[in-house]
Amino acid sequence: MRKIKVTVRKENGVYWANTENIEGIVVADGNTFDEMKKNLQDAFDFHLEECEKDGDLGFVKKYKKGVEFVYEIELNGICKQLPEINLSELARRLKISPVMMRKYATGKTKASEKRLYEIQEGIRNIGKELVEVRLL
Numbered sequence: 129m130r131k132i133k134v135t136v137r138k139e140n141g142v143y144w145a146n147t148e149n150i151e152g153i154v155v156a157d158g159n160t161f162d163e164m165k166k167n168l169q170d171a172f173d174f175h176l177e178e179c180e181k182d183g184d185l186g187f188v189k190k191y192k193k194g195v196e197f198v199y200e201i202e203l204n205g206i207c208k209q210l211p212e213i214n215l216s217e218l219a220r221r222l223k224i225s226p227v228m229m230r231k232y233a234t235g236k237t238k239a240s241e242k243r244l245y246e247i248q249e250g251i252r253n254i255g256k257e258l259v260e261v262r263l264l
Contacts, residue, residue: 129194134168136161136201138209145199147172151187168197203244204235213251222250 133148143164146155156171158164172195179187201209219229224243231237232247239247 129196130191131196131198132172134197134199136164136199136209137205143209147197150191165197165199203232203239203247207233210251213254218247218250218254221254222246 132150134145135148136143136145138144142157142159143161144155144157145164145168147153147168152175154168154172154175156164156168158167172191176188176191206213207215215229215233216226219226224247228237229247232239232243
């Protein structure tokens with residue numbers, strides 16, 4: 129199964145996705161993240177069918193057995209795409225200055241690869257904790 133990098137952004141309440149590391153480009157949108165994912169899969173399947181009709185058998189052979197989309201969100205777009213995340217609280221949790229976190233989130237300062245990893249893991253850990261919540 130081939131992995132395809134997908135850049136995701138949110139504009140005017142709509143999620144947009146575009147593929148990055150394949151020949152050509154496949155784009156999709158959706159009102160929710162799940163809808164965008166479904167639409168991207170449908171668009172990719174259509175692209176694959178069209179490539180087959182056009183005789184682009186190299187592309188078809190490469191991706192016919194299935195793909196895994198790897199969704200990536202740029203840190204400077206995280207506020208728009210996940211407004212539920214309180215950046216100040218996330219910064220405190222990760223022992224990062226809230227001011228610096230806002231600079232990362234707005235694109236005024238670029239985070240190092242190490243810092244991006246720390247932030248990503250912090251967000252994932254919050255997600256894991258939320259999954260374990262059981263309401264009474």
